Amino acid sequence: MAQAATENPQEPLPLDPRTAPVPRYGHASLSDLLPAVVTAQGLEGLEGLQTGLRLEPADRACVFLVDGLGWEALRAHPEETPFLTSLLDTSLGGTGTALTAGFPSTTASSLASVGTGLPPGRHGLPGYTALDPDTGRLMNQLRWQPWTEPHVWQPYPTVFQLADTAGITASQVSAPHFEQTPLTRVALSGGTFYGVLSAEDRMDRAAERLAAADRTLVYTYYAELDGHGHRYGIDSDAWRGQLMYVDRLAQRLAEQLPPRSALYITADHGMVDVPTTPQARFDVDEDWELSAGVAQLGGEGRMRHLYAVPGAARDVASVWREVLAGHAWVATREEAVGLGWFGPRIDDRVHARIGDVVAAMSGDAAVVATEREPKESALIGMHGSATSAEQLVPLLEVRT
Incomplete structure (x- = not known):
């Protein structure tokens, strides 16, 4: 039958939220990593930390997390990353595939998933900014502003704490200014924190801590790749220079591994460049x-929590679907929860932190707020959504 004359074949249609990629919680997401690591160290059956991810046994384990090192971007730059590229086939237990970060694909959510072994719907850090239902204010979960009692916001123990209690010597080796941050306290604490300013010295100290006992768990972190991506984009010489440096850091650490060790190189999210x-x-x-009916705008450019004025949620969802047709998966809170975006289970205390409407961007578009968020709106590289460029992260492996 001929197409009706009133139809515009060029007009994009709203994306069905059921078509959005969902993280592989339970067997191939960041929240599965540390439960799999400590299980491989002999700690089986820790309450709440069961996972389908299986890793080969190793007495000593080190996780090196590079902020912003997406799987797709890494694979696209073999010349800058000869060492990391040589490890691609080892990723995800030798399958040569990637982990999923979890939703949203942003640092606060991902680091909490790594450290607690729980998806965002459980640990309760569901985005860059999210509503605190007790105060009615947006909380920045990376900077922890305004102040909220950390262990009320995220009450679960970290895997590092559980491992340390069970006799595994746990250490975090990171920049000194991270030691007392609330995010570190709720996501990465347990054992001993070692503040090391130089990234090269950080790799050396991580190797030392790995050899400090018969069974050790070490976490170390590098942030600057993400920062350069935000400021200059992942299609910039500045970002590629940082990527080359990350490759050297990873090789430096790998060459110092003591016997019976496993090094896992991963990331918290990838990134996309958003055209200006x-x-x-x-x-x-x-x-x-887009602003009509929205009382509070949370999340970030690539993933928005929309907290609607009372009674306006359905209208907000409808308008955002139409305005962002072809550019975003827009779901009501109930739809996003039912589809498992934030994990297979949502704790009661977390439910209202999720937007009445959730908008996850596809392609390379973003929803900015130039008056409320001038700095964030000016970024070139962004992340947070469900696309493979943001969601997929490596799990590269070196063993001795």
Whole structure:
């Protein structure tokens, strides 16, 4: 039958939220990593930390997390990363495939997933900013502003704490300023923190701590790749220079591994470059349709929590689906929870932190807020959504 004359074949249709990629919680997500690591060290059956991810046994385990090292970007830059590229086939237990970060694919959520072994729906850090239902204010979960009691916001023990109690010598080796941050306290504490300023010295100290006992668990972290991606984009010489440096750091650590060790190189998320054009940057502060009915705007450019005025949630979802047609998966809270975006289970205390409407961007577009979020809106590289460029992260492995 001929197409009706009133239809516009060029008009994009709203994306069905059921088509959004869902993280592989339970067997191939960041929340499965440390439960699998400590299980391989002989700690089986820890309450709440069961996982389908299986790793080969190792008495000593080190996780080196590179902020912003996406799987797709890594695979696209073999010349800058000869060492990491040589390990691609080892990823995810030798399958040569990637982990999924979890949703949203952002640092606070991912680090909490790594450290607690729980998806965002359980640990309760569901985005860059999220509503605190007790105060009605948005909370920045990376900077922890405004102040909220950390262990009320995230009450579960970390895997490091559980491992340390069970007799595994646990250490975190990171930049000194991270030692007392609330995010470290709720996500990465347990054992002993070693503040080391130089990244090269950090690798050396991580290797020392790995050899410090018969069974050890060490975490170390590098942040600057993500920062350069945000400021200059992942299609920049500055970002590629950082990637080359990360490759050297990883090799430096790998060459110092003591016997009976496993080194896991991973990341918290990938990144996409968002063009600086009006067609790619939807500005809530300039678009009355997108701002109508939205009392609080949470999340970040690539993944938005929309907290609606009472009774407006369905209308907000409908308008955002139409305005962002072809650019975003837009779901109500109930739809996002039912589809498992934040994990297979949502704790009661976490439910209202999720937006009444959740918008996850596809392609390379973003929803910015140039008046409320001028710095974030000016970034080139962004992340947070469900696309493979943001979701997929490596799990490279070196063993001795």
